[in-house]
Structure formats: structure tokens, C-alpha cells
Amino acid sequence: MSEPTDSAPEYRVTAENVEKAFGENKVLRGVSFTVERGTATAIIGPSGSGKTTLLRTLNALDRADSGVIRVDDVEIDFSTPTPKSEVRRFQSRSGFVFQGHNLFPHKTVLENIIEGPVVVQKRPKEEAVADAVELLEQVGLAEKRDQYPFQLSGGQQQRVGIARALALKPKLVLFDEPTSALDPELVGEVLSVIKDLAVEGWTLVIVTHEIQFARQVSHQVLFTDQGIILEKGSPDEVIGDPKEERTRQFLQRILNPL
Amino acid sequence: MVFVSACGTSGNTQDPIKSAGVLRVGTEGVYSPFSYHDPATGQLAGYDVDVAKAVAEKLGVRVEFVETPWDSIFAALEANRFDVVANQVTINPERQGKYDLSQPYTVGEGVIVTRANDNSIKTLADIKGKTAAENATSNWAQVARDAGANVETVEGFTQAITLLNQGRVDVVINDSIAVYAYLAETGDTSVKIAGTVGEKSEQGFAARKDSGYLPELNGALNELRADGTLTEISEKYLKTDATGAPPESPIRSAGVLRVGTEGTYAPFSYHDPGTGELVGYDIDVARAVGEKLGVPVEFVETPWDSMFAALEANRFDVVANQVTVSPEREGKYDLSVPYAVGEGVIVTRADDDSIKSVEDLKGKTTAQSATSNWAQVARDAGATVESVEGFAQAITLLNQGRVDATVNDSIAVYAYLAETGDTSIKIAGETGEKSEQALAARKNSGLLPELNGALEELRTDGKLSEISQQYLKADASGGEQPQQAQPPPVRSAWQLVLDNLWPLAKAALTMTIPLTIISFILGLVIALAVALARLSSNVVVSNVARFYISIIRGTPLLVQLFIVFYAMPEFGVKIDPFPAAVIAFSLNVGGYAAEIIRSAILSVPKGQWEAAETIGLNYTGALRRIILPQATRVAVPPLSNTLISLVKDTSLASTILVTELLRRAQEVAAPTFEFFALYGTAAIYYWVICLVLSFGQARVERRLERYVAR
Numbered sequence: 001m002s003e004p005t006d007s008a009p010e011y012r013v014t015a016e017n018v019e020k021a022f023g024e025n026k027v028l029r030g031v032s033f034t035v036e037r038g039t040a041t042a043i044i045g046p047s048g049s050g051k052t053t054l055l056r057t058l059n060a061l062d063r064a065d066s067g068v069i070r071v072d073d074v075e076i077d078f079s080t081p082t083p084k085s086e087v088r089r090f091q092s093r094s095g096f097v098f099q100g101h102n103l104f105p106h107k108t109v110l111e112n113i114i115e116g117p118v119v120v121q122k123r124p125k126e127e128a129v130a131d132a133v134e135l136l137e138q139v140g141l142a143e144k145r146d147q148y149p150f151q152l153s154g155g156q157q158q159r160v161g162i163a164r165a166l167a168l169k170p171k172l173v174l175f176d177e178p179t180s181a182l183d184p185e186l187v188g189e190v191l192s193v194i195k196d197l198a199v200e201g202w203t204l205v206i207v208t209h210e211i212q213f214a215r216q217v218s219h220q221v222l223f224t225d226q227g228i229i230l231e232k233g234s235p236d237e238v239i240g241d242p243k244e245e246r247t248r249q250f251l252q253r254i255l256n257p258l
Numbered sequence: 259m260v261f262v263s264a265c266g267t268s269g270n271t272q273d274p275i276k277s278a279g280v281l282r283v284g285t286e287g288v289y290s291p292f293s294y295h296d297p298a299t300g301q302l303a304g305y306d307v308d309v310a311k312a313v314a315e316k317l318g319v320r321v322e323f324v325e326t327p328w329d330s331i332f333a334a335l336e337a338n339r340f341d342v343v344a345n346q347v348t349i350n351p352e353r354q355g356k357y358d359l360s361q362p363y364t365v366g367e368g369v370i371v372t373r374a375n376d377n378s379i380k381t382l383a384d385i386k387g388k389t390a391a392e393n394a395t396s397n398w399a400q401v402a403r404d405a406g407a408n409v410e411t412v413e414g415f416t417q418a419i420t421l422l423n424q425g426r427v428d429v430v431i432n433d434s435i436a437v438y439a440y441l442a443e444t445g446d447t448s449v450k451i452a453g454t455v456g457e458k459s460e461q462g463f464a465a466r467k468d469s470g471y472l473p474e475l476n477g478a479l480n481e482l483r484a485d486g487t488l489t490e491i492s493e494k495y496l497k498t499d500a501t502g503a504p505p506e507s508p509i510r511s512a513g514v515l516r517v518g519t520e521g522t523y524a525p526f527s528y529h530d531p532g533t534g535e536l537v538g539y540d541i542d543v544a545r546a547v548g549e550k551l552g553v554p555v556e557f558v559e560t561p562w563d564s565m566f567a568a569l570e571a572n573r574f575d576v577v578a579n580q581v582t583v584s585p586e587r588e589g590k591y592d593l594s595v596p597y598a599v600g601e602g603v604i605v606t607r608a609d610d611d612s613i614k615s616v617e618d619l620k621g622k623t624t625a626q627s628a629t630s631n632w633a634q635v636a637r638d639a640g641a642t643v644e645s646v647e648g649f650a651q652a653i654t655l656l657n658q659g660r661v662d663a664t665v666n667d668s669i670a671v672y673a674y675l676a677e678t679g680d681t682s683i684k685i686a687g688e689t690g691e692k693s694e695q696a697l698a699a700r701k702n703s704g705l706l707p708e709l710n711g712a713l714e715e716l717r718t719d720g721k722l723s724e725i726s727q728q729y730l731k732a733d734a735s736g737g738e739q740p741q742q743a744q745p746p747p748v749r750s751a752w753q754l755v756l757d758n759l760w761p762l763a764k765a766a767l768t769m770t771i772p773l774t775i776i777s778f779i780l781g782l783v784i785a786l787a788v789a790l791a792r793l794s795s796n797v798v799v800s801n802v803a804r805f806y807i808s809i810i811r812g813t814p815l816l817v818q819l820f821i822v823f824y825a826m827p828e829f830g831v832k833i834d835p836f837p838a839a840v841i842a843f844s845l846n847v848g849g850y851a852a853e854i855i856r857s858a859i860l861s862v863p864k865g866q867w868e869a870a871e872t873i874g875l876n877y878t879g880a881l882r883r884i885i886l887p888q889a890t891r892v893a894v895p896p897l898s899n900t901l902i903s904l905v906k907d908t909s910l911a912s913t914i915l916v917t918e919l920l921r922r923a924q925e926v927a928a929p930t931f932e933f934f935a936l937y938g939t940a941a942i943y944y945w946v947i948c949l950v951l952s953f954g955q956a957r958v959e960r961r962l963e964r965y966v967a968r
Binding site for chain 2: 119150
């Protein structure tokens, strides 16, 4: 299920000077970064620093006010009007895993996963079902295919959410705090699935508070603060030896809350 | 205390209205110029309203008006919502059987109203197969139906004229007074009076049967008539004196009834050989009439041949002497309703076999009273007529062989045979003519209402038959009179309900249910579009939707129906009843359900829209596959409410001529007055439909709950 190696550019994501405001509140104030193909990038930072908004602009769930973002082969300059079809093409390059999973409650596990492939991508149903079953095996939920979301635990729901995102065969998978709504004992099963994906070579961008997980899994860490990327680098650099005072304070608070 | 209240009760039986201190009057309030609201002042006004006020004033009581639609006015009267109906209630035998009707306070005739450019209708016969607009319970509806017209039932005269103008019906039959008043008031030239239905109509107050109100009501009306008040009110509202001839005063006010009779015409008018007293069928009938009218009777004995001359000379008021009703006489005299009915027979000697029919009279000699219609019959047959003084003399001449035959009424002949046992003569044949005998008065005497009223009472209470048996050994009182409308055979309420179970069910199946289903489906489509428009980020679109919802929710459904059906034709949009109802109901459901659907859509978490977006669904796809299925679960209970309301609201379509369940029930209830039975049946049908829908709702809800944690 690993993503195919192709002739795509070396950078899966290139973001230049992205700005976004909600009314008077400037959430992103010129953010630039890149994500290399087949790597995992963790975005950490205090609440309200703009990390979730940054993630959502990569899928155009939140439309950036200005800046240029390229995902895979689709580049959009958000300071100029963009046709809807182009935005759709942009969105189709990435999958999104929500903090609160947002599974469709009226559809079974299997129906949730094949909805996109069958309805949007018009793939044959048998093929989509076969893929979905394989994905479910991968996330360890093969026997739950015909259950409704309400019959699953939180961790299981989130793993279905991941399978749903992967079913579209995206070039990039975005995770918005995938474990922060879960009971502590369920966090592990979800993180382990994500870790497997990283190992398999998917390109991932993960907003997370799990610092240890970020350090273990990611190739790159972005530390956001007050709408900018204050510090970026390898996990060992940013988490192991932060240069900025604010980064250090943040990590201190997370790792030793008392 | 108990004793005092018992006194009060006995007082009620004497002057019930005065004892009550108030006269509660039911009236339409929308029947100009009889009962309507003055556009300038908003006050209830009109001829009937003012007459009722004047009556109350005469009786020294307060008057309270209760405005009630015509179709339920008698039901409300029965339910004791008021004491009398003052709303141009036309007096007819059915109503007289069910209600106490006062003396008339307006008299008109039925006229046929058509569009001015319609020349296809001139008489009642022409309305066969046409469509008429009439009040369900009005007698004009029956007149139209009897003439073979389809009757669309309407709420009132104004609505009927509107339908006529809009070309939805061909004809309206109503009272000339109402029509003239309408034409005078509106100056409407698009309709015309095309003909008359040949029926006089008299309108009076109606009260519950055996109410005991009539003496007071009639007394007050007499006074109002005498002091000119009634005429004054009539001229004010109707621009004419439509109060009719004083119906009761002439005989009663004269205080005596003078009766001309032969005194030599046994068994009708003769002197009892034993006592010498004037007796006989006609004599006793005349006496009984006098008794009913509360006046003494004076008999003036006059030979038959000068009888009518004496009548003309005012020697007496009426002739009671087996006066046979004939067109000639009707032209010359006022003839009462018949009180004896027989047929013309030919009497010969028992041994004479040469005469068997009228044809055989040719060349023969008959003995007849000169002015009797039998003389004319004999003459027409070619017989020589010997004039005689009376029937006894004619029989004598026949027995003596001086004449060959005499033609007379079967009643007289049978009575003679029974009385005398005479075997020398026989009834040899019939003239084939029925004969009806009536009281005769001078033309335009104004005596007929009193005479007829008294005769009808005598017929009803059996007195007429009794007198007939006494003198004629047979009931010749003509109990079944052809011109007397026979009350319809009375069916029990239960039988009526049984007979109408299927017609009502059919109305429900073919109208109420399809109307509900079609309107609901169209309504949901409209509602979804409006809900989405309302949710639109486009300010213009969402405000248009908001305005639509506001209009629909802020105006009565009945008004919406009336606008679609009655008002749109003014703009050239004429819609048939059923589609008009569908339009109005769909738009209405659209307005209400839009808010339900909108809030159901809003109840679906925003994350669902986002999740749909991230898997690539566009707006329509997300709505159809993700949002609406979830919104449905939320919307089903309130939408079921809307559907169940709609089932019942379709009954309003009865007001725009859709023959759905309620209207069918109204149509059956109106002429039979069985309101409870039929409306009760309709209610049960509505309830059953709603019950089935409730079960359906429960099933749908259970199905939609399958993906929700319980």
C-alpha cells in the first residue's frame, strides 16, 4: 500500500509566504516551508499559534489569503482568484485525518472508506472494496467492516478515519491532532498506525502534541509561534536542542507539566 | 327558591323571548344587502339585521347577533347557539317540518342569473346539464338539482356570482330580491336575469321546532308591518318594498269569515233534515278554517249559478261549494289549495248501456249546473245540456228519464249512492279528468295565505280526513297532492351513515389522499429549494427565501387558497379547483417545511461538510450523500407533523369546490340535517388516515435510528 514512486518533484509541498486572517485576527503571518517526498513532518507549537490553520491551508479547508502553495504537481497562488476546479484538483492531492475523525455516522465502516473512491474517483466498486479491505487489515479492523461508527471505540474510529484518507491514494496525508480527542489508553494504537505509514514511505504532515512520537517518527519538525515558523529542523535539532527561548519554554511545559 | 324558578319556567312557555330578555339571532354577516358589515363603519347591517333589531325592540328585549356561515347556520341553531335565524330563510315544506318558521317578511321569486352574453339559458329547462353555484343547504340548490343541473356548493351569494363571472359555473339561481339588490348595488353588467323559475319564495325567521317563539315573532312582525317599519327597512336596503302582502291580516283583522255556499248540495252543503242546520263537508271545512283563524264563520246561502256574481259583489269572502280548480277560474279568482280531490264520472240510469265513455255522450242530453265545469265537459262531448240548479235536481231528472246522463264529481256521486242506496242509477264511465275542489276568493284578495295555512294545518292534524269520512264515507281530502312537495323518505342517521360510508371513503381516496400526497411531495421539493436558498451566502437569494417563508407563515392558509382560486382569475389566471388546491397547499407546505429542513441541515455538524470536502465531494454530492441523509433523521418527526396537519388542512379545499371528504359530508348533511352523523363519520376517516400515517412515521423513525447509539 505504499505510495508509488514516480517522477514527481522532490518536494511534495512547497509553501511560500502563506498568510491567513480570520477577521482582525492574523493567524498566519508569512509562513514558508517545504516537505520532501516520503518524509514525515511534525508541526508543534502552543495553542493558537496557527499550526492547525497551517495544516488546513494545505488542503484548502481554510483558504489562505495570500501566498503560494504547491502540493505535488498543483500550485495555487492564493492572492489571485482560482477556479473551483483547480482548488478541487489541489484538494485531491491530499488526504485529511480530523481530530474528531468526522466519520459519516449513517454509513458502515466499509461504506465510509469506499465513498470517495467510488463516488468521486469513479473506480469500480469491487476494486474499491478490495482496496478498502486491505486498508482495514492494515489498520487492524478487518472484522469491523460492516459496523457503524457508533459501534467502534474512539481509537478504532480514528483508524477508520485514517483508512478513509488513504483510500483516495493521496500524495500527502494530513493529520490534525489525531490523538488529542482520545482516551490515553487508545492513543498508542493510532500512533502505531501512523508510524507504520511513515516507515512505509508515505508523505505525512502531522499536527501533534505527542512530542516523543514526533521526535521518533518525523524527519522534520516545525515549531510555530504567533503565526510564524519560529524554528524548523530535524527532531534532534528542534526538540533535542532548541535554539529559541520560546521553543525551550514550550517543550519544558509539555514534557514537565508540573 | 325552587317554587319561584318553577314560576319562571311556566312564564317561559307563555312569552319565551320576553322572559329570556334577549333575542339571539344567527346571521351570515356576509350576505349583502341582507346581513353584512357596512364597509364604512364595520357595523353589522342589512335588511334582516334591522328587521331582527326591530322585532327585538317591539318585544322589549336586547338583541344579540351571532355570525355564522350559512352552511352551518342550522346546525348552530340546533346547537342552541342562538334562538332564531334571520338570514333570508326561505319557507319550504322540509324546513317547516324541521323548524318553526315565522310569517314571511320578504316575498320574491326565484330567478335564473347567467352571464350577460350567455343566451343559451332562458328557462329552468335550459339549465339541464349546466353547472350552477348554490349554497348547499339552500332550497335553490334543490331547484337547480331537480332541473338537472350540476350543483357546485358555495359559501354564499357573492361567491356564487364570482364563480359565474369567472366562467366556472353557468348559472346561479337565487331570490329576485337578492339579485336586484346586487345589481342595484354593484352596477354589475356582466350578469343578467335570464328567466324565472316560476316559484314564489317567502322568507321568514327560523327557530328550533316547538320553540314557542312564533306567537311573539309573528306578533312583532304584524306590528312592524302595520306601522310601516318593515316597508321602511325594505326600501332602505332593497330599494323596493319586498315585504309582500300582509299574509295574515285580512281575515283575522276583519274578525269574520263570510262564506258563500249552496245549502242544497248534499253531502257538501245542505240542511240536515233532522235539525235543519246547515251542514256538509264544505260547511264543516269552512267552519274548521274559521276556527283555525280564530274568527267566526258566517254562511251566505246562494244558488250556484249566482255564486260567483255574489262573490264579486262582496256579499261574502269565499265560496265553499266544491269549486273545481280550472285554469279559467284560476285566472279570475284566488283559489286555495284543494281540500277535495276526485275525478269526473258519467252517471246514467242503471239499465242504460248505451253510454260508456265521454264519446258516447254525443247527441245525448245531460243535466248540469250551468256554470259548473262539468257542463262544459258535456258540451264539449257534443251533448245537449239541460241547466239545473244542483246535483240533486240533476239526479231527479235522470231518474225521471228526462235526461240521459249527468256528469259530476266522483265524490258527490259516491256520497249520493252511499247515502241514498239508490240502485236505479250507476256510474257508467269516467271523463278521465281529475278534479280538485278549492275555496275561491276574489282575485288579489290576499286571503290565500291564511286560507292555505289553515287548510294545511287541517290536513296535517287529520281534521280534513275526519270531516271527509263523516260526510263522504271516504277520505277525499286529497292527502297526496301533486303540487305538494313530498318530504324525502326519512332515513335514520345510522342508515344515512351506512349509505354514505363508501361515497365518503371514495372522496377520501380520490381527493383527500391524492391532494395530500401530491401537495406534500411538491411542497418538500419547494421546501428544500427554499431552505438551501435561505442558507445561501448570496444575500439576495437568502432574503427572497426569507420573504417567502414570512409570507406563507404570516397569512392564513384559507386566504392563500382564496387568492389562488378566486383572486388569480382577475389577472387572467384561471385554475381548476384541484390544481388550485395543489398549488396553494404545496406553497404552504413549502414555507413551513423549509424552516424544518433548514434547521435539520444546520443540525448536521460542520465536520461532516469538511469530511465530505476532503474526500472530494462537491456541494451537491455532499448534500445528497452525506448531509441530507443525516438531516432526514432530524427532520422526520416535525415533517410528519406537517404531513398530518396537511391531511386535515385539505378539508379547507372544500371552500374552493374540491369535492373532498368534508365537502362530500357537507353535501349529504345539508339536505338531511344529520350534521353529527356525517361530520362524525368524516372525522373518523380523517383520524384513521392520520393513524396510518403515525404508524408509518414510527417505522421510518426506527429505520433512521439504526446508525445512532441508544
